[in-house]
Structure formats: C-alpha cells, structure tokens
Amino acid sequence: MSTPEPVAVVLVDDHRMFRSGVKAELGDTVRIVGEAPDVDTAVAVIREQRPPVVLLDVHLPGGNGNGGVDVIHGCRGLETPTGQPVRFLALSVSDSAEDVIAVIRAGARGYVTKTINATDLTTAVRRVADGDAVFSPRLAGFVLDAFGAAAGEIAEVDEELDRLSAREREVMRLIARGYQYKEVAKELFISVKTVETHVSSVLRKLQLSSRHELTAWAMGRRLL
Amino acid sequence: MRVDPELTLKAPRGALNALGGSRSVRQDELMPTPYERPPAPGPSLDERRAARPVLSRPAEGRVVAGVCAGLAQHLGWPVSVVRVVLALLSVPTGAGVVVYLFLWALAPQSQGGVVAGRRGRAAMDPGLGAPAPALPDMPEEERRSARVLLVGGLLLAGGLVVVAQNAGFNLRLGVLVPLLVVATGAILAWSQLDDAQRGRWLGSQEGARRFSVARLVLGAVLAVAGLVILATRGRSLAAIWDIGLATLAVLAGAVLIAAPWGLRVWTELRREQAEAARATERADIAAHLHDSVLQTLALIQRKAEDPTAVAQLARAQERELRSWLYAGPAGSDATLAAAVAEVSHDVEDLHGIPIDLVATGDRPLDERGQALVRALRESLLNAVRHGRPPVSVYLEVGPAGVEAFVRDHGPGFEMEEIPADRLGVRQSVLGRMQRHGGTARIRRLEDGTEVALSLPAAAPETQPTAAEEHHEHA
Incomplete structure (x- = not known):
C-alpha cells in the first residue's frame, strides 16, 4: 500500500506445517524475519528482531499457559528500530470469545482466523504495520x-x-x-x-x- | 421424541455423518433411553412391560415413602387395598412393618419423567382394570390427611400399649420403648437417603441441606440414645459411665487402626472411579473421532485429485468438530440464529462453497422468523450458484427487528434482468418477505451482490400471512 518495501514479520505458531504454509503463501510481499513455536522462544526472537508486526497464534505452549497473551505481555514496550511500537496481529483457529477478548485486551491490533486467504492476510499485515x-x-x-x-x-x-x-x-x-x-x-x-x-x-x-x-x-x- | 429413530438407524455411521447426521447419532448413543425406542416388531414385549411395571417407589402420590403406591402399581392392585393389607399385617406381629422397611430399602425411587411413560401405559391398559391412575394424582390435602391418620393410628397403638400395661399384661416396656426410639431414629436417618436421591434430581438448596443434616443428626442421636438405654438397662450411673468410657476407648482404638487402611481404600476407590470416568470419556472421544475425523480423512485421501470436494469435506468436518467441541446447551435449536446457522451450513454442504456467518443477538424462532430463514436460504442458494465466494451472512436481531444480509462477490444481477418466470428470487425472497410484513432489497455492489432482508419487530396481521404460507407450500 503506502510502503512498497516488504514488511518484516515474526511468525509465532506451534504448528510447523502452518508456519511453512503461511510463509509460502505470503511470498515476497511480507518478509518473515523470524519464527517461534512457543512463548519463550517467541519473546526471545521478537526482542532480538524487533519487527513492526508479529503474527501471533492465540494458543501456544510455554509461558504462564496463556499462549499469545503471554507473548504480548513479555514484549511490552518494545519498539522497532524506527521507533514504532511492535504490533501484534492475532491469528487463530479458535472462534471462542474468551480467546478473542483476551488477546485483544492484551494489546493485539487485530484478530483474523486462520482460514483467511493470502491477499487478505497481506493487507491485514500492512494495515497493522501502519498502526491501524x-x-x-x-x-x-x-x-x-x-x-x-x-x-x-x-x-x-x-x-x-x-x-x-x-x-x-x-x-x-x-x-x-x-x-x-x-x-x-x-x-x-x-x-x-x-x-x-x-x-x-x-x-x-x-x-x-x-x-x-x-x-x-x-x-x-x-x-x- | 426428539431424535428421529429412522434417521439415526438409516444413517451410515460413516463419513456422511460428518455432513450433518452425526449429531443425532451421538445424542442417541449418549442417551440410550429404552422406553423411547420405536415399537419393535412384536408389540407383545411392550404389553408385557406395561402389564408388570418394575417395582419402584414413586415420589408422587406417596404418603410415607411410596412403598404402598409402588407395590400397588407393580401388582396392579388398588393402592388402598395394599395399604389396608399392610396395616392389618402390622398389628399382631409387626410383619407389615418389616415388609415395608424391607421394600423401602430395596425398591429404587422413581420420579416424574422416569416413570411417567411407564405409568401412563399401565393406566391405559384395559386388561388390568385396576384404578391405578387415581394414585399418582392424589391431591396434597388428601395426602396430608392420610398422614394425619397414620400419626393418629400410631398414637392409638401407643395408648393401647399403655392401657394394656396398666391392665396387668407385661409388655416389657423397658425393651419396647428403647427399641421404638432406635427405630424412629433409624427411620429419620434413613429417610435422608431418599432426599439425597431427590436432591440430585432437583438440585439441592442450601436451606434444604441444612434441614436434612439436622434430621440426620437428630436420627443418629435418637438411635444411639435408644441403644444406650437398651444396653445399660438396670445399671447405676457410675456403671454406665465406665461402660461408656470402655466403649469409647475401644472405638478410638479401632478407628486408629482402621483409619489409614480405610483412607487408602477410599482414595483407591476414588482413583478407580476417576479413571473409569476418564476411560469412558476417552472412549467417547475416540468413537467420535473415528466416526467423523478419520472417515473424513480417508475420504479426502481418496478424493485427493478433486480440490473442491476436499475443501468441502474439510470445511464440513471442521464445522462438525467445532460444534462438537463448543456445543452450546441443548435445546437452543429453536432460535433464529441457530436456524440461520443450520440453513447456511446446509447450503454450504450442498454446493461446497464456504459461507461466513456472523450473528448478533438472538430470539426464539417464530413463524415470521421461519419465513425470514427460508428467504435467506433462497438468497444464499442464489449467491452460491450465481455469485462468487466469499459469501457472507450477517444476522442482526435487535429490539427494532431482524435484519439479515447475504453478500457474494459475483458479477451480480439487477431485478429488471430477471425473467418473469424465474420464481426463485421474486417469489421466495421478495414476495415472502412482503407477505410477512418485511422487506427485501437486492443491491448490486461494485464487487458482488447483496440481499438485505428485514423484518420489523411488531407483527402485522398474522392471520392472512399464515394462510398464504400454506398456499405457498402447496
């Protein structure tokens, strides 16, 4: 949209198959700079990479057992090299209201289900990167x-x-x-x-x- | 009967279940209600069951514990005859009382729905001739007067005993009175068993529980006091004290020795129970996965070259699994949102095009709601046939009325372009909504078409619309 340069994204999901699927789908519009299968790795990778957007699964092993919410709490106050806050887009198979409300209230900038198609996901990532x-x-x-x-x-x-x-x-x-x-x-x-x-x-x-x-x-x- | 037996019997327990039938199958498995089975080929079995209901103690129409009422049902006698016979048997030797207590302890209690069907059939059976139906509907005042009569009879018996004692017969009151006290205490405590059972049915309340605990304590105190009197007859207070101390010491020793052992047995029992429950649950889940997910996976492997079919199967399976995992409380099927969900799943299955459903608010499904659901279904069919995915449905139920939107991304169509003979949209959507006091609007967007259905909350003249709806089906 506004920036032609690909957005750097860290992908956090405990299913390797899903991660590789997303990577293949997103192609070169979005640059995956890091991956993590659980809460603790995710916090470490995000702190190291400081990406503008994190694609975050709601259900993750590790941490305090709260999945994506723990990752958001663990990365509080983190900023990208350009001074923007690190933003989170929640991605989930679950439709349960508890999950939606928890991850949004923890600070995620959006919530999409995993059935979303690649184009929409790319748009969503860009939108979150722009702070929307x-x-x-x-x-x-x-x-x-x-x-x-x-x-x-x-x-x-x-x-x-x-x-x-x-x-x-x-x-x-x-x-x-x-x-x-x-x-x-x-x-x-x-x-x-x-x-x-x-x-x-x-x-x-x-x-x-x-x-x-x-x-x-x-x-x-x-x-x- | 909620579950259509024919449907569940005919539906193969295969992957097809995943496409809609499996929910009813599961319900059937979970609740194997023998009394709801369809009449089997030979009706003789039914008749035999009706002729001799299982002995149980109905909670309704009982005076003390329902033994006489149950016995009357079981034997097919009038309940009053049973009561009189038992009372007569009790007078000389107490045999009636023993029979009563015995049956009380052994016959299971029954209540409401559990016996209703059974009793209904027994009552309708002309061969019995017994006025059994009179018994369950015994009015409360009558039951209370029966209880008063019972207490009066007991007092009378007590009075007779005293008179007899004074007249010179030796009834050994020293034994009789403590025995009676023990019996009263035991009955008080045992009657808790029934209440505990009923509490599980009704959901016990705090006050009721406190009352029942008080009754239990009172019963225990009475029984113990009676036993103590019986055991220490004719001894001095000091002797009783000594005996009491000795008994306490023995009891304490026994408890000390038995406690760890008993505790271990108890925990073992609990663990076994929990394990059994877990095993049942696991078996249940395994059975469900086998019937649904595994079958679907097998089908997907077989149809690997047909991406549409694979997507359809996966979608249907996902939805089925989701509803199994996050199923709401039973009985919510009769709401508008549930009906809309069902219809959109239906269309999704028919055409293999995913439909995104979002619903806010809900309300019971009435006739006008049903019309809306039918119109919505027609719009959805149109969208999946002529439009392009993604197809989305939004349902909003508010105080002002119901609004529903069906949106697709196809080339779209204009009302004027529809030939007059195409009844689908004109009749089923526009006409139907108008007949029920609502409106339907079809809009062509830049990218796709949107059908907007709306139904105001207040019902207009409902009489003619009902007639028209019938006409429509004819």
Whole structure:
C-alpha cells in the first residue's frame, strides 16, 4: 500500500506445517524475519528482531499457559528500530470469545482466523504495520453484541468507552456484513482513512472498556 | 421424541455423518433411553412391560415413602387395598412393618419423567382394570390427611400399649420403648437417603441441606440414645459411665487402626472411579473421532485429485468438530440464529462453497422468523450458484427487528434482468418477505451482490400471512 518495501514479520505458531504454509503463501510481499513455536522462544526472537508486526497464534505452549497473551505481555514496550511500537496481529483457529477478548485486551491490533486467504492476510499485515486495526467480520459481530450496539445502545459522545458511537456502529455492521474497508468507505461516503480511524477507536474501546457484558459475555458464551 | 429413530438407524455411521447426521447419532448413543425406542416388531414385549411395571417407589402420590403406591402399581392392585393389607399385617406381629422397611430399602425411587411413560401405559391398559391412575394424582390435602391418620393410628397403638400395661399384661416396656426410639431414629436417618436421591434430581438448596443434616443428626442421636438405654438397662450411673468410657476407648482404638487402611481404600476407590470416568470419556472421544475425523480423512485421501470436494469435506468436518467441541446447551435449536446457522451450513454442504456467518443477538424462532430463514436460504442458494465466494451472512436481531444480509462477490444481477418466470428470487425472497410484513432489497455492489432482508419487530396481521404460507407450500 503506502510502503512498497516488504514488511518484516515474526511468525509465532506451534504448528510447523502452518508456519511453512503461511510463509509460502505470503511470498515476497511480507518478509518473515523470524519464527517461534512457543512463548519463550517467541519473546526471545521478537526482542532480538524487533519487527513492526508479529503474527501471533492465540494458543501456544510455554509461558504462564496463556499462549499469545503471554507473548504480548513479555514484549511490552518494545519498539522497532524506527521507533514504532511492535504490533501484534492475532491469528487463530479458535472462534471462542474468551480467546478473542483476551488477546485483544492484551494489546493485539487485530484478530483474523486462520482460514483467511493470502491477499487478505497481506493487507491485514500492512494495515497493522501502519498502526491501524484489523477486524474480521466475526470480531465485528462480537463487538456489536458485546457493546449492546445490536440491541440499540448508542453512545451520546464519541469518547464514551462503554458504547459505540452511531458511526462506529455503522462501520462495524458493514464489516460484519463482509465489506472491505474501501467498500465501507464508499458506502458511508467517507474516506478509507476515516474508516480506519473508526475501527481503531473501536479497538481502543474494546481494550479499555470495563463494560461488564464484555467479560461476562465472553465467559458465558462462545462465538458462533 | 426428539431424535428421529429412522434417521439415526438409516444413517451410515460413516463419513456422511460428518455432513450433518452425526449429531443425532451421538445424542442417541449418549442417551440410550429404552422406553423411547420405536415399537419393535412384536408389540407383545411392550404389553408385557406395561402389564408388570418394575417395582419402584414413586415420589408422587406417596404418603410415607411410596412403598404402598409402588407395590400397588407393580401388582396392579388398588393402592388402598395394599395399604389396608399392610396395616392389618402390622398389628399382631409387626410383619407389615418389616415388609415395608424391607421394600423401602430395596425398591429404587422413581420420579416424574422416569416413570411417567411407564405409568401412563399401565393406566391405559384395559386388561388390568385396576384404578391405578387415581394414585399418582392424589391431591396434597388428601395426602396430608392420610398422614394425619397414620400419626393418629400410631398414637392409638401407643395408648393401647399403655392401657394394656396398666391392665396387668407385661409388655416389657423397658425393651419396647428403647427399641421404638432406635427405630424412629433409624427411620429419620434413613429417610435422608431418599432426599439425597431427590436432591440430585432437583438440585439441592442450601436451606434444604441444612434441614436434612439436622434430621440426620437428630436420627443418629435418637438411635444411639435408644441403644444406650437398651444396653445399660438396670445399671447405676457410675456403671454406665465406665461402660461408656470402655466403649469409647475401644472405638478410638479401632478407628486408629482402621483409619489409614480405610483412607487408602477410599482414595483407591476414588482413583478407580476417576479413571473409569476418564476411560469412558476417552472412549467417547475416540468413537467420535473415528466416526467423523478419520472417515473424513480417508475420504479426502481418496478424493485427493478433486480440490473442491476436499475443501468441502474439510470445511464440513471442521464445522462438525467445532460444534462438537463448543456445543452450546441443548435445546437452543429453536432460535433464529441457530436456524440461520443450520440453513447456511446446509447450503454450504450442498454446493461446497464456504459461507461466513456472523450473528448478533438472538430470539426464539417464530413463524415470521421461519419465513425470514427460508428467504435467506433462497438468497444464499442464489449467491452460491450465481455469485462468487466469499459469501457472507450477517444476522442482526435487535429490539427494532431482524435484519439479515447475504453478500457474494459475483458479477451480480439487477431485478429488471430477471425473467418473469424465474420464481426463485421474486417469489421466495421478495414476495415472502412482503407477505410477512418485511422487506427485501437486492443491491448490486461494485464487487458482488447483496440481499438485505428485514423484518420489523411488531407483527402485522398474522392471520392472512399464515394462510398464504400454506398456499405457498402447496
């Protein structure tokens, strides 16, 4: 997108077959600078490489037993050589709300499922490298549910942490319907950059909100 | 009956199960309910079972512990006859009481659904002629008066004993009274067994448990006191003290010696139980994996040259395994979201094109919801036939109504371009939604097509729509 240079990525996943699959798929748009099969190796490799993006499996052996969350905690405050924070994109086969909520609240910039195709994954990696958030349709659906937006709760001011603003709700709804960012932009007559701003703001709310449904919902039920 | 027996019997326990049938098979395996089996070729077995229900103590319609009620059911006699006979047997020698206690200890308790079908059949059997159906529906007041009668009878018997004693008969009250005390204590404590059993069915509550503990303690105290009186008849207080001390010392010694041994037996037992549970679980998982994953893998190897089929198989298997691992509570099938999920899985299986489903909110599935699901299915079929993947479905259930979106990435189509004879979209999607007070909108996007279905929350005139829906099926 903006940078023609390939993005350096560390790939953390405990399945060797999946790692080699991703490597082959991503080709030369993304440069894999390191791999790790478990939490402790991952923290060591990321600290050494300091990549702009880490592709992070949610379920990993080692650490405190919290998988990807432990890796994010272990790399807190780490910066790339250019002064950007190291950003995490969670990648998982699991659809359970506990996993989604845990890894996002730990600080991941996005969440995609492993069935994502190579083009979308490349776009997602670039987007995360640029500091934006990546929401899969499923994560958008989860957000709408958890913030009560589907039930009609709308924030009066944008800064309110426990509810989505009307615009954020619209963006989330379109993403849940399977729209790409640029399609969302076209639909709402706004720029892609504005869409990205809205998504990032939703991500921030997801990370900071103390809305009890967010945790209660995640504990009590799993994503479809 | 929830599980269609024919379906589960016919479905091969093979990879095809992975494409939808295996859930019902698994339920059938988990809950082998003999009373729900379809009527076997010979109905004689059924009749025989109906003629002589297994002896059990029903929790409903009982006065004391349900022994008489159960016995009446088992023998096919009127319950009052059984009660009178047992009472008469008890008067001279106490044989009735012994029989009662014996049956109480041995007959299992039954409740509600467990015996309902059985009893229903017995009651309907004309050959028996016994007014068995009158028994389970015994009203609460009647039962209470029966209990009052029972207590009155016992008091009367006590009074008679006292009168007889005063009149000069030697009934050896010194033995009789402690014996009665022991018996009362034992009954009090034993009746806990029943309550513990029932508690497992109902889910016990804190207050009830405290009450039952109190009853247990009271029963134990009564029994011990009775035994002590019996054993120390006619001795002085000091002698009793000595005997008590000696007994305590012996007991303490026995406990000291037996404790480690008993503890080991107990832990062994627990370990064995846990192991057995784990083995069952493992066997269950192994059986499931064998029926689903292994079969699918075999199929995939055979179809390795057909990538579409392989992808379809893998997708179906993934979904099946996921639903097995993360299955929600049973009985959630009748909701809108569940119905939409089912329909999209259905279409996915039919055409082998993955469908991404996102659903927020949920509500019970009513008739209008069903119409929406049908329209959604038609839109999905359209999307997978004429569109290109990825196909995605978004369902939003809110207080204002239900909205559903089906989106594909195909070349798209315009309403005007559809020939008038193509009933699919016009009738099944647009027409159906309108008849149920909703709307359907088809939009052509830059990349693909989107069908938007919406159904407001408030139901309009439902009567004509129901009629029309029937017409539609005809």
